[in-house]
Amino acid sequence: MLTVLAWSAVARSSGSGWVQAVGALLAAVLATGLLAPAVAAHRLRVSCVACPSDTTAGFPATVRIETNGPARLRPLLPVGEDVSSVGPARGRRQVEMAITPDHRGVIGALAVEIGSSLPFGMVWWVRETVVPLPRPLHVAPRHGTGTERTAAPADTSGEAPPRVTAPSGEPKGVRPYEPGDRRRAVHWPVSAHTASLMVREYEEPTAEPVVLVVDLPADPAAAERYAEQMMGLAADELARGTPVVLSTLEPDGRRVHPVVDTVDLGRRLARAVAPGTAP
Numbered sequence: 001m002l003t004v005l006a007w008s009a010v011a012r013s014s015g016s017g018w019v020q021a022v023g024a025l026l027a028a029v030l031a032t033g034l035l036a037p038a039v040a041a042h043r044l045r046v047s048c049v050a051c052p053s054d055t056t057a058g059f060p061a062t063v064r065i066e067t068n069g070p071a072r073l074r075p076l077l078p079v080g081e082d083v084s085s086v087g088p089a090r091g092r093r094q095v096e097m098a099i100t101p102d103h104r105g106v107i108g109a110l111a112v113e114i115g116s117s118l119p120f121g122m123v124w125w126v127r128e129t130v131v132p133l134p135r136p137l138h139v140a141p142r143h144g145t146g147t148e149r150t151a152a153p154a155d156t157s158g159e160a161p162p163r164v165t166a167p168s169g170e171p172k173g174v175r176p177y178e179p180g181d182r183r184r185a186v187h188w189p190v191s192a193h194t195a196s197l198m199v200r201e202y203e204e205p206t207a208e209p210v211v212l213v214v215d216l217p218a219d220p221a222a223a224e225r226y227a228e229q230m231m232g233l234a235a236d237e238l239a240r241g242t243p244v245v246l247s248t249l250e251p252d253g254r255r256v257h258p259v260v261d262t263v264d265l266g267r268r269l270a271r272a273v274a275p276g277t278a279p
Contacts, residue, residue: 038125041116041127042127044069045067046065046112048064048065048066048131049094050064051133053138054263055101055138056142056266057101057102057139057140058102059100060080060098062097063096063110064094064097065083065094065096065097065112067114068092071114072114072126074113074115075099076112076113076128079100079102080098101137103139104139104140104227105270106136107136108137109130109133110133112129113127115127138270138271140267141228141266141269141270142231143231143232143235144229144233145229172202174199174200177198177199178199185200210237210242210244212234214269215274215275216249218275223274227269227272231265244259244265246259246265248268248269250273
């Protein structure tokens with residue numbers, strides 16, 4: 001702008017037509033470079049065409065964004081890394097953008113800052129927009145430290161090894177003898193036929209499910225820590241093969257249902273809300 005004013009003063013004092021023409025051209029270029037990006041940024045359209053359905057708090061998730069022109073994208077909520085969609089001046093183009101949610105929850109849209117510097121790259125004009133996701137993104141809590149289960153110490157005072165679990169249920173077959181098996185469990189006819197000790201194997205009793213009632217505190221930070229603890233406790237039980245029944249309060253009411261796996265566990269805890277915030 002200072003250059004245009006200086007050129008205008010020179011043109012007035014000299015009276016030369018070519019000076020005035022060059023000054024007008026320079027003014028037009030500067031005006032275009034300063035104002036055209038605002039129009040380009042206003043005409044930008046951004047949409048999300050693909051996103052994952054699950055992630056964990058503190059870990060990045062990649063979404064695919066489509067724009068109708070060159071743009072600079074900056075995710076605001078959740079935060080992430082800046083990306084640029086490059087390509088021809090016209091036509092749609094896609095770019096992958098990484099976002100990192102910092103707490104659990106269900107994300108249905110992204111807050112994104114979009115900017116353009118067309119056509120000359122002299123200045124950036126930006127605006128904020130909300131980009132809906134094609135499907136909800138469930139952000140599971142971090143895997144906290146659950147309650148450790150302690151086993152009774154083995155009796156090592158004698159020479160006999162610890163005994164295995166006593167048989168229970170209906171017999172389902174035979175297996176080779178292992179140290180610690182009861183002598184009553186030895187199947188003598190099969191042992192005589194195979195020339196090796198074989199013992200009867202019984203159906204194991206079905207494990208009782210662990211019922212976890214998750215009532216989150218009202219404080220968001222405390223609720224996040226509590227959800228992380230429940231995530232660790234339930235995940236440890238699932239790893240042991242113990243069925244887990246989770247009771248959570250969701251926006252549409254209380255839900256008590258068995259947990260299938262850790263993915264289902266993360267989704268349940270992502271949807272959980274504190275009492276008093278759900279109808």
